[in-house]
Amino acid sequence: xxxxxxxxxxxxxxxxxxxxxxxxxxxxxxxxxxxxxxxxxxxxxxxxxxxxxxxxxxxxxxxxxxxxxxxxxxxxxxxxxxxxxxxxxxxxxxxxxxxxxxxxxxxxxxxxxxxxxxxxxxxxxxxxxxxxxxxxxxxxxxxxxxxxxxxxxxxxxxxxxxxxxxxxxxxxxxxxxxxxxxxxxxxxxxxxxxxxxxxxxxxxxxxxxxxxxxxxxxxxxxxxxxxxxxxxxxxxxxxxxxxxxxxxxxxxxxxxxxxxxxxxxxxxxxxxxxxxxxxxxxxxxxxxxxxxxxxxxxxxxxxxxxxxxxxxxxxxxxxxxxxxxxxxxxxxxxxxxxxxxxxxxxxxxxxxxxxxxxxxxxxxxxxxxxxxxxxxxxxxxxxxxxxxxxxxxxxxxxxxxxx
Amino acid sequence: xxxxxxxxxxxxxxxxxxxxxxxxxxxxxxxxxxxxxxxxxxxxxxxxxxxxxxxxxxxxxxxxxxxxxxxxxxxxxxxxxxxxxxxxxxxxxxxxxxxxxxxxxxxxxxxxxxxxxxxxxxxxxxxxxxxxxxxxxxxxxxxxxxxxxxxxxxxxxxxxxxxxxxxxxxxxxxxxxxxxxxxxxxxxxxxxxxxxxxxxxxxxxxxxxxxxxxxxxxxxxxxxxxxxxxxxxxxxxxxxxxxxxxxxxxxxxxxxxxxxxxxxxxxxxxxxxxxxxxxxxxxxxxxxxxxxxxxxxxxxxxxxxxxxxxxxxxxxxxxxxxxxxxxxxxxxxxxxxxxxxxxxxxxxxxxxxxxxxxxxxxxxxxxxxxxxxxxxxxxxxxxxxxxxxxxxxxxxxxxxxxxxxxxxxxxxxxx
Numbered sequence: 001x002x003x004x005x006x007x008x009x010x011x012x013x014x015x016x017x018x019x020x021x022x023x024x025x026x027x028x029x030x031x032x033x034x035x036x037x038x039x040x041x042x043x044x045x046x047x048x049x050x051x052x053x054x055x056x057x058x059x060x061x062x063x064x065x066x067x068x069x070x071x072x073x074x075x076x077x078x079x080x081x082x083x084x085x086x087x088x089x090x091x092x093x094x095x096x097x098x099x100x101x102x103x104x105x106x107x108x109x110x111x112x113x114x115x116x117x118x119x120x121x122x123x124x125x126x127x128x129x130x131x132x133x134x135x136x137x138x139x140x141x142x143x144x145x146x147x148x149x150x151x152x153x154x155x156x157x158x159x160x161x162x163x164x165x166x167x168x169x170x171x172x173x174x175x176x177x178x179x180x181x182x183x184x185x186x187x188x189x190x191x192x193x194x195x196x197x198x199x200x201x202x203x204x205x206x207x208x209x210x211x212x213x214x215x216x217x218x219x220x221x222x223x224x225x226x227x228x229x230x231x232x233x234x235x236x237x238x239x240x241x242x243x244x245x246x247x248x249x250x251x252x253x254x255x256x257x258x259x260x261x262x263x264x265x266x267x268x269x270x271x272x273x274x275x276x277x278x279x280x281x282x283x284x285x286x287x288x289x290x291x292x293x294x295x296x297x298x299x300x301x302x303x304x305x306x307x308x309x310x311x312x313x314x315x316x317x318x319x320x321x322x323x324x325x326x327x328x329x330x331x332x333x334x335x336x337x338x339x340x341x342x343x344x345x346x347x348x349x350x351x352x353x354x355x356x357x358x359x360x361x362x363x364x365x366x367x368x369x370x371x372x373x374x375x376x377x378x379x380x381x382x383x384x385x386x387x388x389x390x391x392x393x394x395x396x397x398x399x400x401x402x403x
Numbered sequence: 404x405x406x407x408x409x410x411x412x413x414x415x416x417x418x419x420x421x422x423x424x425x426x427x428x429x430x431x432x433x434x435x436x437x438x439x440x441x442x443x444x445x446x447x448x449x450x451x452x453x454x455x456x457x458x459x460x461x462x463x464x465x466x467x468x469x470x471x472x473x474x475x476x477x478x479x480x481x482x483x484x485x486x487x488x489x490x491x492x493x494x495x496x497x498x499x500x501x502x503x504x505x506x507x508x509x510x511x512x513x514x515x516x517x518x519x520x521x522x523x524x525x526x527x528x529x530x531x532x533x534x535x536x537x538x539x540x541x542x543x544x545x546x547x548x549x550x551x552x553x554x555x556x557x558x559x560x561x562x563x564x565x566x567x568x569x570x571x572x573x574x575x576x577x578x579x580x581x582x583x584x585x586x587x588x589x590x591x592x593x594x595x596x597x598x599x600x601x602x603x604x605x606x607x608x609x610x611x612x613x614x615x616x617x618x619x620x621x622x623x624x625x626x627x628x629x630x631x632x633x634x635x636x637x638x639x640x641x642x643x644x645x646x647x648x649x650x651x652x653x654x655x656x657x658x659x660x661x662x663x664x665x666x667x668x669x670x671x672x673x674x675x676x677x678x679x680x681x682x683x684x685x686x687x688x689x690x691x692x693x694x695x696x697x698x699x700x701x702x703x704x705x706x707x708x709x710x711x712x713x714x715x716x717x718x719x720x721x722x723x724x725x726x727x728x729x730x731x732x733x734x735x736x737x738x739x740x741x742x743x744x745x746x747x748x749x750x751x752x753x754x755x756x757x758x759x760x761x762x763x764x765x766x767x768x769x770x771x772x773x774x775x776x777x778x779x780x781x782x783x784x785x786x787x788x789x790x791x792x793x794x795x796x797x798x799x800x801x802x803x804x805x806x807x808x809x810x811x812x813x814x815x816x817x818x
Contacts, residue, residue, distance in 0.1 A: 002708070003598075005724050006599040006602055006603035007599050007603075009602075009606065010602070023623075027595060031596075031599050038711070049648075049650060050647070050648055051524060051631075051647060052627065052630055052631035052634055052635060052637075053634070053645070054634045054635065055634070055635065064626075064627065064630030064631060064633070064634050065626070065627055065630065068626045068627075068630055069626070084492040098426065111595070115777075121704070128698060133513065133747050134747065134775075136775070137462070137648075137747050137777065138746065138747070139746075139747045142727050142734075143405055143730045143731060143732040143733075144729060144732050144734065145667040145669065145732045147644070147646070147652060147665050147667045147732070148665050148667060148732040148733065148734045151654065151663075151664075151665035151734050151737065152734040152735070152737055152745075153585075153667075153734065153737065153742075154737045154738065154739060154741070154742045155582055156654070156736050157737060157738040157739070158578055158582065158738055159570070159580070159581060159582060160572070160579050161572070161579070164655070165643075165644065165654050165656070165663060166574065166654055166663060166736050167570065167571070167572075167579060167643065167644060167654075168654070168665075169570070169581075169582075169584075169624075169643040170569050170570060170625075170646070171569065171624060171626075171627045171628060171642070171646070172623055172627075173624045173648065176623060176624040177584065177588065177591070177624075178472060180588070180591040180592060180595060181591060181773055181774065183595050184594055184595050184598065184774060185774040185775070187595065187599065187602070187775060188411045188412070188436055188598065188774055189411065189776055190602075191411040191598075191601075192411035192776055192778060192779040195409070195411065195413075195779070196779075198778075200776060200777045200778050200779075201776075202533065202774060202775060202776045202777065203775075203778045204774060204775065204776050205775075207747065207748065208771070209771050209773050211742060211748060212587070212771075213582070213584040213587040213588075214582060214584075228565065232406075232580060233579060234577055234578070234579055235409060235580055236558075236580045236583075242558065243478070243580065244562070244567065244578045244579070246575065246577075250576075251562075251577065251578060252562070253516075253558050253559040253561070253562035253563075253567065253757050255555060255556050255558050255559055261554075270567055273635075286415070296439070314553060317554045318554070319553075319555050320554050320559060320560050320565065321552040321559040321560065321562050321563040321693050323561060323562040323567050323568050324562065324563055324564065324565045324567050324568060325565060325568045325579055325638055325640075326568060326569070326625070326628045326629060326631075326632050326638050326639055327636075327638045328565065328686060329563075329564055329622070329629075329630055330564035330565075330629060330632055333548070333549055334543060334548035334549050334550040334551075335548075336545055337546070337547065337548040337549075337560075337617070338544055338548055338616070340619055352630075352631075352634060353621055353633045354621055354626070354630065354633070355619075355629055356498055356619075356807035357619070357624050358592045358615070358620040358623055359593070359596045359613050359614065359615040359620065360544070360545075360546075360614040360615075361590060361596070361600065361604070361611055361612075361613055362525070362580075362611045362612040362614075363604050363609060363611040364600075364611065
């Protein structure tokens with residue numbers, strides 16, 4: 001299958017571990033870039049040991065997170081904790097446009113895997129670093145995960161019940177966001193490189209990315225409106241209603257930002273008397289009485305299934321939608337018609353589906369050219385063809401555990 | 404001629420039909436990184452309004468449609484130019500096509516029907532300018548399907564696409580309300596996609612249409628439970644603060660009121676270190692049932708209680724320092740007030756935390772530019788334009804209309 005993505009001329013090395021850098025690499029690779037993933041010898045990226053595994057049986061080629069995040073990539077094993085490994089990486093960098101990394105650079109420019117070190121043999125190199133706390137901050141060397149970043153960004157303090165623990169955004173959502181913005185920083189820096197005719201380093205902080213996503217409950221809401229806010233559980237304060245409301249067989253998201261939508265909802269319930277309750281005259285103030293007000297219309301909702309409600313709401317152009325479960329969205333007719341789920345054939349795993357294109361390009365489509373690579377599958381191509389190592393050099397590196 | 408300090412997108416012209424959040428944020432991303440962004444707004448008001456109420460950034464308030472107040476939408480439209488244009492009229496369409504001929508990118512987040520029904524679909528734009536890139540950010544996509552024309556908001560779309568079904572406490576099936584971050588997630592994916600399309604355009608001279616369904620960009624983040632469903636048929640529910648194959652992992656009560664610390668222990672080596680630290684105040688942490696990861700996962704309620712019997716003796720920042728000294732991921736669970744004073748975030752925002760702007764009386768705090776480039780760092784380049792502020796410059800200087808013609812357009816309500 002000919003590679004036809006918009007980034008097909010881009011050569012990339014991916015170094016680091018787990019979700020954020022792998023998602024950045026996937027975004028590039030699925031649009032045609034050649035992405036070589038450098039992995040630890042023997043165990044590989046920790047995505048490979050994370051799962052979920054078919055039948056829960058661990059296997060380094062069968063982790064679901066790895067199968068999703070490493071599509072279209074090549075895999076090369078190299079121990080970057082050794083000096084030999086670092087030297088080989090620097091040689092390989094001479095031949096690429098871009099390095100993406102989520103390694104923490106504790107020693108800054110002096111770190112053996114810093115931009116300054118890696119660009120020694122390639123002054124046109126662009127590197128994009130995905131950091132948790134940032135690169136130019138006093139907390140640069142602090143340890144962090146998606147959970148740490150979510151907590152530090154302010155995203156959690158408003159999620160959850162007021163009398164319970166605040167909630168993170170599950171399944172490392174923050175790492176996915178870091179991946180997107182690391183990939184953006186890479187493409188921005190590549191443009192800048194062409195303007196300057198000189199390479200450069202770019203970076204993002206996952207904490208800052210997540211903080212920038214906050215609306216009224218984050219810094220801006222506090223600064224401009226003094227909103228500190230408590231957690232409102234299954235509701236959001238502000239205008240009413242904005243909540244996860246019950247149906248007979250699950251839940252429905254109920255949110256109206258426009259009065260017309262609220263009126264259509266009232267019409268749909270045959271204009272009950274309570275609709276004239278003075279507590280609903282200004283819906284920006286109604287949240288204070290949400291328990292009493294919910295009691296007016298929740299019974300109507302609970303008498304219907306999510307799909308009955310969804311049909312009624314859609315027909316009446318009311319923006320309330322069912323909380324679909326993971327299996328329900330996987331079977332959605334709409335996503336099936338869009339061709340969203342992508343069928344993969346993998347030599348070790350067999351066939352399975354993955355979530356597909358986040359965007360459809362009319363000329364240079366998103367595509368899966370090859371499934372996630374097996375660990376070290378491209379070692380020979382890399383060490384022999386690219387780096388020109390002899391057979392004996394290659395076998396001695398392997399014996400030393402460097403590859 | 405560009406310089407070291409110019410943004411990487413200098414020389415790119417973007418036509419911005421953004422409204423509410425995802426679209427305006429996408430236009431703002433281009434502007435902050437050096438592009439020229441022309442926001443198209445209705446001459447009569449009411450369209451092209453960014454979601455940001457009075458003095459407020461990034462959320463709807465009751466004043467969200469008060470476009471006479473420049474503060475009503477300053478945040479996401481900062482630095483843009485404004486052209487007011489009635490796209491329903493023949494003259495308006497002609498002006499628009501002239502503008503398309505000299506532009507690089509068009510971004511819009513209308514529902515899928517709007518641009519084609521104005522006679523301004525991609526098929527028309529590409530005839531005017533084969534290099535044009537059109538990015539359409541609808542909720543559910545531009546191709547046919549039962550959800551194509553749904554009226555929706557970020558929070559309902561998160562429900563529809565299954566994202567909300569895993570957000571909640573692990574002992575209840577009732578999902579909790581989220582932070583409504585679908586719009587910025589979609590805007591991020593769209594920015595990346597357009598930058599990729601620009602690479603192709605620069606190499607080949609060919610533009611294209613990008614159809615981005617916001618739900619499909621956002622569902623990527625729940626790939627893990629989706630893969631578990633595809634591989635094992637298992638259906639995940641609300642997860643609390645837990646994460647597969649990792650324990651302890653969560654927010655723990657500290658000595659402060661509603662004050663929590665995040666702790667994630669990534670592997671067995673970190674667990675050994677963590678256990679020794681916590682053992683000073685918590686005897687049960689050395690319980691043999693917690694020795695292995697499997698043991699910790701099997702006894703997670705008891706593990707969390709045990710961790711909390713240690714953390715409740717300290718403040719969140721004390722715990723953070725204790726754990727970070729041993730390289731274990733930890734940070735306080737920050738609220739808005741904490742963030743304003745946060746040393747880390749403030750050092751990141753150094754260059755753009757405070758903007759003095761004559762239009763606004765507040766000493767405003769703006770979100771900074773999140774992509775840090777060693778050279779050519781982005782910047783906040785100016786305030787929000789009032790509607791039509793740049794009509795003359797765009798029509799006369801850029802598109803070459805006679806001044807008299809522009810006066811006529813104005814009196815006829817075209818601009």
